[in-house]
Amino acid sequence: xxxxxxxxxxxxxxxxxxxxxxxxxxxxxxxxxxxxxxxxxxxxxxxxxxxxxxxxxxxxxxxxxxxxxxxxxxxxxxxxxxxxxxxxxxxxxxxxxxxxxxxxxxxxxxxxxxxxxxxxxxxxxxxxxxxxxxxxxxxxxxxxxxxxxxxxxxxxxxxxxxxxxxxxxxxxxxxxxxxxxxxxxxxxxxxxxxxxxxxxxxxxxxxxxxxxxxxxxxxxxxxxxxxxxxxxxxxxxxxxxxxxxxxxxxxxx
Amino acid sequence: xxxxxxxxxxxxxxxxxxxxxxxxxxxxxxxxxxxxxxxxxxxxxxxxxxxxxxxxxxxxxxxxxxxxxxxxxxxxxxxxxxxxxxxxxxxxxxxxxxxxxxxxxxxxxxxxxxxxxxxxxxxxxxxxxxxxxxxxxxxxxxxxxxxxxxxxxxxxxxxxxxxxxxxxxxxxxxxxxxxxxxxxxxxxxxxxxxxxxxxxxxxxxxxxxxxxxxxxxxxxxxxxxxxxxxxxxxxxxxxxxxxxxxxxxxxxxxxxxxxxxxxxxxxxxxxxxxxxxxxxxxxxxxxxxxxxxxxxxxxxxxxxxxxxxxxxxxxxxxxxxxxxxxxxxxxxxxxxxxxxxxxxxxxxxxxxxxxxxxxxxxxxxxxxxx
Numbered sequence: 001x002x003x004x005x006x007x008x009x010x011x012x013x014x015x016x017x018x019x020x021x022x023x024x025x026x027x028x029x030x031x032x033x034x035x036x037x038x039x040x041x042x043x044x045x046x047x048x049x050x051x052x053x054x055x056x057x058x059x060x061x062x063x064x065x066x067x068x069x070x071x072x073x074x075x076x077x078x079x080x081x082x083x084x085x086x087x088x089x090x091x092x093x094x095x096x097x098x099x100x101x102x103x104x105x106x107x108x109x110x111x112x113x114x115x116x117x118x119x120x121x122x123x124x125x126x127x128x129x130x131x132x133x134x135x136x137x138x139x140x141x142x143x144x145x146x147x148x149x150x151x152x153x154x155x156x157x158x159x160x161x162x163x164x165x166x167x168x169x170x171x172x173x174x175x176x177x178x179x180x181x182x183x184x185x186x187x188x189x190x191x192x193x194x195x196x197x198x199x200x201x202x203x204x205x206x207x208x209x210x211x212x213x214x215x216x217x218x219x220x221x222x223x224x225x226x227x228x229x230x231x232x233x234x235x236x237x238x239x240x241x242x243x244x245x246x247x248x249x250x251x252x253x
Numbered sequence: 254x255x256x257x258x259x260x261x262x263x264x265x266x267x268x269x270x271x272x273x274x275x276x277x278x279x280x281x282x283x284x285x286x287x288x289x290x291x292x293x294x295x296x297x298x299x300x301x302x303x304x305x306x307x308x309x310x311x312x313x314x315x316x317x318x319x320x321x322x323x324x325x326x327x328x329x330x331x332x333x334x335x336x337x338x339x340x341x342x343x344x345x346x347x348x349x350x351x352x353x354x355x356x357x358x359x360x361x362x363x364x365x366x367x368x369x370x371x372x373x374x375x376x377x378x379x380x381x382x383x384x385x386x387x388x389x390x391x392x393x394x395x396x397x398x399x400x401x402x403x404x405x406x407x408x409x410x411x412x413x414x415x416x417x418x419x420x421x422x423x424x425x426x427x428x429x430x431x432x433x434x435x436x437x438x439x440x441x442x443x444x445x446x447x448x449x450x451x452x453x454x455x456x457x458x459x460x461x462x463x464x465x466x467x468x469x470x471x472x473x474x475x476x477x478x479x480x481x482x483x484x485x486x487x488x489x490x491x492x493x494x495x496x497x498x499x500x501x502x503x504x505x506x507x508x509x510x511x512x513x514x515x516x517x518x519x520x521x522x523x524x525x526x527x528x529x530x531x532x533x534x535x536x537x538x539x540x541x542x543x544x545x546x547x548x549x550x551x552x553x554x555x556x557x558x559x560x561x562x563x564x565x566x567x568x569x570x571x572x573x574x575x576x577x578x579x580x581x582x583x584x585x586x587x588x589x590x591x592x593x594x595x596x597x598x599x600x601x602x603x604x605x606x607x608x609x610x611x612x613x614x615x616x617x618x619x620x621x622x623x
Contacts, residue, residue, distance in 0.1 A: 045363035046360075047364075047365075055342060055343050056343075057347070058347075058364065059347075060357060067354075067356050068360070069346075071344065096328070096349045099325060099329075100325075100328060104333070104336070107282050109281075110280060110281045112273055112281045113329075114286050115325045117324060117326065122288070122297055125297060125299070126286070126297070130270070
């Protein structure tokens, strides 16, 4: 990963888009690079932080401080471990931009996804019609699908819950309805930061392309692949600690 | 050959799902799950499209493309289509109607879209917040599933002066039925797609009749002889490009109602309502007809609403008088003319003290069955 990291830094440093270079002020040593935050994404137009020009989906990320744009090349969406690949996946997410992205991920895995309409009733009718075998949802939207999940005669093969935080006590009610329940820690602008099985104290494993650090108690993430807007030392504001293996991590409530 | 109606689609829907399940080596990206909105009163219909038969490419040249639509499945299908047919550096921004806000319009100054695919009413709400630069940058404006009114056309010409406006004839139960357009097509006229058969039957003296569609949803599922519910006619002369074209006049029973020899169109009713703004704020029209001897006599009941004020008897009489004189129901003949000829009954006007509800599609006309 160190080689990939150095290649990423060299590529970004040489790029005509000078967003990171301007922030780095001549520093090239990874451990000394300043962290980036969501505020940096908010205050910089997308056109000033684009590092590649590929066929891409552009999302609107709504935050309490205002919206910003986040661009993801379809090839990069494909590489994120958003879900478990099954034959008939459904995507039902509160955020429509996120729903489109995860649905495109299904296509990238050569699966035809069912995307849920906003109405849970309509989404449930469609889920029944398609006889879905997995569901990508978020902690809020999955509860709206609970009546449908209860009506099934067999559990889903996989239930993936995408979020920036998880109240695992509330999610326990979902256990009977899926053979496997995964928690995917992610921000819209960073992609997947960690994946954990649902448990009382989830231990998140970072994807292969993701480097995790803890800086003054804050989880800081770097994606070592060149994304449309690279994620280099992204300060998540999440407090966390490493597990015994020194790579997987837990989030402090 | 049996006529297929919307209520007959369930077995076809099942067959499309069977087709996608047995697609073999065909890539998933060639298929999408579509859903009707359920606003036609039939409930949602869920089915699979195979893009080789149902798809369109009207917006394929856009580099920074915005999809603005209320239904998730249409947004996803459009994003997928653009990924399949767009250029190698196309950026696709999907907008939810809830996204349309001053802040997001500011983001569009950064994104600078050159293409938009949407519904006319949604684009009108978006355009109001766009800067002149963003408006000038939009080169293609494409619509599917809804015709354009003259008011729409004038609005887009004024507000998006550089946009090439294209409309495709599409329905979620059968996919795209027209090609991408040649640039010469008059408003609400279309060239049939080579893979689609369009028939117009039960025509009147002006060639207006019901549209019947034969097309393919997937490799093995054919929609045959489908009475789609729209009313249209073949153009008397071919398009400038030399190909035949058909005009879609609207939805039978909603924005196009035939009453004997009279034709009631929502666009014409809206025009008259705009001229009567001093009398009422909103309206609904119910149409019915009955045989009187050898003659079919049509009858219209207009329900009007005015915010904060009731109507006097003399005002209601004025509504009836003015609407009857302004509303054209056939070439050169107003409602008042047809009342004199005995083919229409005098307009009846009622009032509402509550704002009128028109549903998702803004339907103001209703045909009462006898």
